[in-house]
Amino acid sequence: MASGARGGRVRNGAFGRRDAGFRKRVGARACLIDRVTGHSQATGIGAARLRPARTRGEDFWVDRRELLGSVLIFSSLREKELDLLLQATTIKRLKPKDVLCRKGDPGNQLYGVLSGSLKVTTTGTDGKDVMFGLMGPGEVIGEIAILDGEERSATVTALESTELLTLHRRELTPFLETNPRAAIGLAGVLAARVRQLSDRAEDRQTMPLPGRLAKRLLSLAEQFGERPIVDGPVEIRMPQQDLADLVGTTRESVNKQLRAWEQEGIVELGRSRVVLKQPESLEAVMATYEL
Structure with a gap:
């Protein structure tokens, strides 16, 4: 990014x-x-460990x-x-x-x-x-x-x-x-x-791909999104094939729509990631197709 x-x-x-x-x-x-x-974190321990039983207090x-x-x-x-x-x-x-x-x-x-x-x-x-x-x-x-x-x-x-x-x-x-x-x-x-x-x-039956994809991206951002920069864009780490599976379409169709949004400055694409630069625009897309 x-x-x-x-x-x-x-x-x-x-x-x-x-x-x-x-x-x-x-x-x-x-x-x-x-x-x-x-x-x-201070000791750099990668795997969390349960405390010994003798330390299990209130x-x-x-x-x-x-x-x-x-x-x-x-x-x-x-x-x-x-x-x-x-x-x-x-x-x-x-x-x-x-x-x-x-x-x-x-x-x-x-x-x-x-x-x-x-x-x-x-x-x-x-x-x-x-x-x-x-x-x-x-x-x-x-x-x-x-x-x-x-x-x-x-x-x-x-x-x-x-x-x-x-x-x-x-x-x-x-x-x-x-x-x-x-x-x-x-x-x-x-x-x-x-x-x-x-x-x-x-x-899948009633909402065109742009609406389904916008809805899914916003949901993923809420649940799994990361913000590398404080108050910056939210980043979703996910291969486009997995995203296509979630919205019920092909990877090629998802890529085409994401590229169009990238040209508009709504998202930014990287290797197995999507950055939501303008989530309000995705909300507008979703709202359009939910009416």
């Missing part, structure tokens, strides 16, 4: 409001993760309880209920490209994303992987298989260093049976997933 580019955030637009809240949540969660896992459990409560399906639980679950949780860490689970694997565990990001893929008719979803902090993975006990319906792979809370089905199922708030939370996750899939299917 050009060093002098300063697109800035949209002060009065929806993206600007969402962006501020997103950054605040991510920052708070990062601090919690560091305290819970014992991660030390602060440890308070921090870990907050992390568990940040996962959507457990956000309405009381402290005592969260503490019950904490006894059964473990923290799983993945490096970039590590596979969390593969399609067809037994669905015995539920995962709550604490940090990082993962892609959800399936195999297309041509035998190649097709990405149809991204998961970030606070989201849940494995909610379908954990309920019906069937095989995993997709492959999930870490895109970056990622940490997850893990709950096994044998502990979670009886907990759901005796804690209606958690069961309702899980039902809410399933409902949101169905609504999301329905919205995407509707978009």
Whole structure:
């Protein structure tokens, strides 16, 4: 990205409001993760480690309880209920490209994303992987298989260093049976997933590519965007093929539209990245096609 580019955030637009809240949540969660896992930037330790059991005092459990409560399906639980679950949780860490689970694997565990990001893929008719979803902090993975006990319906792979809370089905199922708030939370996750899939299917049928692509870029910027320069443009790191999979078109079509927006100064393209220089223009494109 050009060093002098300063697109800035949209002060009065929806993206600007969402962006501020997103950054605040991510920052708070990062601090919690560091305290819970014992991660030390000062010593240059690359992989976070759990503190030894003998150091697990009240602060440890308070921090870990907050992390568990940040996962959507457990956000309405009381402290005592969260503490019950904490006894059964473990923290799983993945490096970039590590596979969390593969399609067809037994669905015995539920995962709550604490940090990082993962892609959800399936195999297309041509035998190649097709990405149809991204998961970030606070989201849940494995909610379908954990309920019906069937095989995993997709492959999930870490895109970056990622940490997850893990709950096994044998502990979670009886907990759901005796804690209606958690069961309702899980039902809410399933409902949101169905609504999301329905919205995407509707978009593919009724919204032209420019609208779908603008909508997806804004969503990705909110969830996974980075801002290398303070108050500068938001950068999304993603290959154009993955972006094409998410909006339901070809890489060539996505590239053509992005090049057109680059000529207008709306975005800037690089190797496996898109910089949103004028997110307000993308909001205008999306609004045009949503009317």
